[in-house]
Amino acid sequence: PLENRALDLWSILAFTSPEFLGTRRSFVTRFDRADAPPHLRRLLAARLRPVLLRRMKQEVAPELPERTEERLDCELLPAQRRLYLDQLERGRAMLAKLVAGGEGLDRHQIEILAVLTRLRQICCHPALVGAPTRTPSGKFEALWEVLEPLLEEGHKVLLFSQFVQCLALIEGAMKQRNIPSHVLTGKTRERERERVVREFTEDETPSVFLVSLKAGGTGLNLTAASHVILFDPWWNPAVEAQAIDRTHRIGQTQKVTAFRLLTRGTIEEKIWELQQKKAAMAKEILGEDGFARTLTKADLEYLLEPGA
Numbered sequence: 001p002l003e004n005r006a007l008d009l010w011s012i013l014a015f016t017s018p019e020f021l022g023t024r025r026s027f028v029t030r031f032d033r034a035d036a037p038p039h040l041r042r043l044l045a046a047r048l049r050p051v052l053l054r055r056m057k058q059e060v061a062p063e064l065p066e067r068t069e070e071r072l073d074c075e076l077l078p079a080q081r082r083l084y085l086d087q088l089e090r091g092r093a094m095l096a097k098l099v100a101g102g103e104g105l106d107r108h109q110i111e112i113l114a115v116l117t118r119l120r121q122i123c124c125h126p127a128l129v130g131a132p133t134r135t136p137s138g139k140f141e142a143l144w145e146v147l148e149p150l151l152e153e154g155h156k157v158l159l160f161s162q163f164v165q166c167l168a169l170i171e172g173a174m175k176q177r178n179i180p181s182h183v184l185t186g187k188t189r190e191r192e193r194e195r196v197v198r199e200f201t202e203d204e205t206p207s208v209f210l211v212s213l214k215a216g217g218t219g220l221n222l223t224a225a226s227h228v229i230l231f232d233p234w235w236n237p238a239v240e241a242q243a244i245d246r247t248h249r250i251g252q253t254q255k256v257t258a259f260r261l262l263t264r265g266t267i268e269e270k271i272w273e274l275q276q277k278k279a280a281m282a283k284e285i286l287g288e289d290g291f292a293r294t295l296t297k298a299d300l301e302y303l304l305e306p307g308a
Contacts, residue, residue: 006032009048017051057245067248067256074142074262077124079135084266086120087129091115092304115304116267123263124166124232133169139261140173146229146259149208151179156224158209160243161231162214168209169232180207186215200224213243221244222306226254231261233271268304 010027010116013020021027030036031044057064093117098108121128125137139294164185172175174181182200184193200209202225213234225247232299234240240260248256262268 005062006036006044009044013051016221020051021047024067046278054155061250064250065252065255066212067242067258067260069260070259071262072142072146074123075259076265076266077136077138077141079081079131080122080125080126080137083126083129083131084119087118087122089117091119095301119267120232120271121163123266123268124161124163125169127169127232128163128165139263140170140276143170143229143231144177144287145260147178147179147208150227151208155227156200156203156207156209156212157227158222158243158247159229159231160213160240161178162209162234163232164212166231169211171210174208176218180205181210183210184209184215188215197222202273204234211243211246213239220246221249221251223249223252224251226256228256230257230258233262233268233275235261235271235275237275267304 007024007028010021010024010032019203028103031040061210094111118129122137126135127133128139147157147159159167159170161170164187171181171183180203182203188196197220199209200222201259205229209222211220228247230240230243244256247297260272262272270277
């Protein structure tokens with residue numbers, strides 16, 4: 001019920017229980033603020049208790065094996081770093097121009113998102129922003145260091161990325177390394193989804209299932225895998241959690257390990273830090289980790305700061 005901001009809750013309750021949380025204006029003024037003090041969030045949590053029934057996975061399926069998550073830091077390679085710093089400077093210049101001109105950020109969301117997306121793509125592989133495919137990527141090198149030992153041990157692996165083009169690059173590199181792979185993206189037709197999932201499940205050899213984050217967020221049971229790699233971070237960790245849950249669910253008999261690949265000193269690391277800071281609101285209101293994101297001017301300036 002809560003993904004982006006506290007107002008999500010008001011919208012739901014305005015439909016199911018009109019006036020339960022008061023008017024929209026009063027709710028926004030009191031609760032839907034990035035600087036809302038903890039006591040107001042606890043007050044909202046208490047107000048929701050009579051109408052919010054939650055059942056946690058560990059209560060429904062206590063027999064599920066352990067699930068662990070590990071962050072793995074990557075480095076930008078020289079050519080990749082030059083490209084990243086150039087794009088970063090462009091983004092900072094654009095933000096400074098918008099602020100100096102007194103224009104609201106809401107009017108330029110598409111341009112801002114494009115800059116942030118390009119920075120994230122460069123962290124994955126420079127080819128995603130037009131560089132030659134042969135340009136090296138620090139994250140790709142880190143991927144093989146994680147992936148190849150898992151396959152040698154006989155494991156099946158799910159690999160998620162937001163960028164379909166990135167999955168295509170990974171698939172091509174895997175073919176060169178003779179690594180068996182299966183692919184599922186938003187372009188995969190409905191009748192093909194079942195076939196691809198069945199082939200991965202029934203494949204007796206260690207293999208990798210490449211899945212676009214949104215295509216694999218829901219509706220998939222992939223308990224044949226015991227390891228998950230999140231190749232690039234998404235703004236909302238709830239979406240990432242859903243991706244990991246494709247294998248950590250009823251029917252899983254093995255311990256599940258998820259790896260998050262983050263490029264050190266870049267926007268990816270800053271996204272991670274913002275996630276940790278802003279998760280507090282959902283945790284306090286719902287009693288669990290989540291993510292409440294409203295990118296303010298201060299957030300954007302932080303995201304576009306030069307890395308350490």
